[in-house]
Amino acid sequence: xxxxxxxxxxxxxxxxxxxxxxxxxxxxxxxxxxxxxxxxxxxxxxxxxxxxxxxxxxxxxxxxxx
Ligand code: HEM
Numbered sequence: 001x002x003x004x005x006x007x008x009x010x011x012x013x014x015x016x017x018x019x020x021x022x023x024x025x026x027x028x029x030x031x032x033x034x035x036x037x038x039x040x041x042x043x044x045x046x047x048x049x050x051x052x053x054x055x056x057x058x059x060x061x062x063x064x065x066x
Contacts, residue, residue, distance in 0.1 A: 005029070009052035018046055 025031040058064040
């Protein structure tokens, strides 16, 4: 294990870098080639990640604020 899987919500990583990590992962993450994850699906995943809200303080998460 090199380091924990990083948060990807609101990723500021450019798409080309994102694609490189997914296609040629060199560390603990499994690599996904075009046969298992098409470029168009990768574009959708990237757009989805960018649409997510970022981290919130624990007090703003109901189950953690009791
Ligand atoms: C379609 C599915 C996935 C996508 C799009 C994805 C995307 C990414 C991206 C973009 C990074 C680099 C983030 C950064 O450096 O800021 C990353 C890193 C990482 N991912 Fe994934 N990931 C996927 C699936 C997985 C799975 C299934 C695992 C574990 C079984 C995993 C484990 C990791 C880990 C441990 C890292 C940290 C770097 C490393 O050690 O490889 N990822 N992922």
